[in-house]
Amino acid sequence: MILKNHPEQCEPGLADSMSFSMSDWSIHVASWRDYTHLSQLERACFPAEDLWPFWDLIGVLTLPGIVRLKALVGEQMVGFIAGERDLETRIGWVTTLGVMPEHRRLGIALALLAACERDLDMPIIRLSVRESNRAAICLYEGQGYAIINRWKKYYVGGEDALVFEKRR
Template sequence: MNAAIADQPFSIDTARLFDLPAIHRLERVCFSKDAYDALTLLGLMLNPGMLRLKAVARGMLIGFVAAERRLRAGDGWIITIGVLPEFWGQGIGQALLLAAEREMKVARVKLTVRRSNARAIDLYTRCGYRWVATSRGYYHDGEDGLIMEKEVW
């Protein structure tokens, strides 16, 4: 999959095990206190039920999404999505999200987002997600998580 940011091309491809160090760096930059540790990310990379996509520009990993396809439930969950801050606002987050939806081939996609994460909530809303429930105190610092859902088909 290829697209362009301003006049910079970027591509979206399957993330591989060798991308793990770059994904770990991206997690820490994007999430600081919520970042997955290396072991959890290794689990994500090895889990056969997990879809892993990366955005690449200038040969560098600049975005990542992991999503779990739950065939029995007929849905998918976005587990993590992040873009390096210097590349924000150029459609890369949206491209990763829509690519994950397409590749999962499920009828419904869900995710959890911090109540205070206005930028991510805006992206999800623009992409057709709606708030369906609240997980009280979901995050380790006690902040609520909003569960958002999109009917893909």
């Protein structure tokens, strides 16, 4: 099923109004040493039912071939993104993206997404998001992603996931 984008539902200028200054933060490759900080970030960014369990967090921080990037303010992790490549289909998947609530709207999510897309180096990038997550949907639509599918009752609690795709 292909769904049409509805950018008019986004707050006008939401993505455009985000400042993009790296003077206070920077992006680095994450490692297993970031487990505690990533776990804290997950709890701050996602509902309890969406939290990744221990082994998923360890996997995203250690498995080969995974793109894993963190945004730091000083020594504090304030954002994280991960992605993986399907070399057979030439599709990259953004598997998670989160920014601490007090550090949102500073361009951190945009910078993490751009860096992950670059590092995935795939002609097609996909991701999924809760259909109720308007802020994320607006961010992705503003970066050229389009809805290509709906996964019914994908999330705990029965909410659908919207699958977005960007062709580069």
